[in-house]
Amino acid sequence: MQSNSFSVSNFDKFNESARLNNRTYNHYYTRMKMLATILYKWEGLPDVIPKRFIENNLFYYGELAFFYDDKYGYMVTKCTQSGKLNIYDEPICYHCYGNNGYQKDVKTEDCVIIRNNFDSIPTTFLIELFCLRLYELERTIDVNIKQQKTPLLIQCEESQRMTLKNLMMKYDGNTPFIYGNKSLDLSGITVFKTDAPYVADKLFTLKEAKWTECLDMLGINNANTDKKERLVTDEVNSNNQLLSFESETMLACRQIACEEIKQKFGLDITCELRVQPKEEPIDGGEEVE
Numbered sequence: 001m002q003s004n005s006f007s008v009s010n011f012d013k014f015n016e017s018a019r020l021n022n023r024t025y026n027h028y029y030t031r032m033k034m035l036a037t038i039l040y041k042w043e044g045l046p047d048v049i050p051k052r053f054i055e056n057n058l059f060y061y062g063e064l065a066f067f068y069d070d071k072y073g074y075m076v077t078k079c080t081q082s083g084k085l086n087i088y089d090e091p092i093c094y095h096c097y098g099n100n101g102y103q104k105d106v107k108t109e110d111c112v113i114i115r116n117n118f119d120s121i122p123t124t125f126l127i128e129l130f131c132l133r134l135y136e137l138e139r140t141i142d143v144n145i146k147q148q149k150t151p152l153l154i155q156c157e158e159s160q161r162m163t164l165k166n167l168m169m170k171y172d173g174n175t176p177f178i179y180g181n182k183s184l185d186l187s188g189i190t191v192f193k194t195d196a197p198y199v200a201d202k203l204f205t206l207k208e209a210k211w212t213e214c215l216d217m218l219g220i221n222n223a224n225t226d227k228k229e230r231l232v233t234d235e236v237n238s239n240n241q242l243l244s245f246e247s248e249t250m251l252a253c254r255q256i257a258c259e260e261i262k263q264k265f266g267l268d269i270t271c272e273l274r275v276q277p278k279e280e281p282i283d284g285g286e287e288v289e
Helices: 013-036 051-061 123-149 158-172 200-218 233-265
Strands: 040-043 063-069 073-085 091-097 103-107 111-115 152-155 190-193 270-273
Touching: 013 051, 013 123, 013 200, 040 051, 040 233, 051 063, 051 073, 051 111, 051 123, 063 091, 063 103, 063 233, 073 103, 073 111, 091 111, 111 233, 123 200, 200 233, 233 270
Parallel strands: none
Antiparallel strands: 040 270, 063 073, 063 111, 073 091, 091 103, 152 190
16 A cells, blocks of 8 residues: 655655745735634625625725626626726726626726725735744744754765765654664764754744734734733723724725615615624723733
8 A cells, every 4th residue: 555654755855845834824824814804794785796705805906896787786896997087086987807707897986996995905915924924933933943853063974974864864754763784984973063042932922922913903802912911901992992993994994885885776785893892991000911
């Protein structure tokens, strides 16, 4: 039977590291995308419009067009600005399109633009830098921990390099016993300890802070302080106020679109935060666990 077990020796070390780098970045990006696209709850949409389509595409494109098509009925599609701008720097027309080949130019007065925020910036642009830094911290932690396992620099003859490389691959693969035959010459081998300092714990704290910063940017309430610390109520209220403003930057645009849809098309569509932020008492100086 063919074995499906993973063997480090089957991969070039550089390719293996690059693969793990990509997986680590994609891990954080996927987690952030899942959080960002579940924040808002849409109600009252026409049955033909999937709720997940709106948040998924606001995440990637920053703005969508809501309009009525004589053939397909009410629609929400990706869009790009088309034509000249009016006196308020708003386009007079939008080119609406779908991945299935659908295309249509719609005048501004005949559609409502659903914006991710007031600048129509896709959420993906906002989280990519966070994910890059989280990936860098995570992989640096991996390297630092690995350095505690093999804090060595080995000097040897060129003729022994491949033999020692194969032995170290077994050591790196957690082989409990490594055997060498009588021809293995240890007299020409010199080992230097690099004494790499252990900083993984500090890097982990920094990674948690960066993760919290990203959650704050999305307006997600979270434990953004070390559990050993105590905060006064004023500090808690200040943080909650910041989270509220962060949430409003995207929620307000969605709710404005809902109001405009009701005015233009008579549809009662609503958008709310899926989890409402908790309100804290406004009492100065009181310590909060």
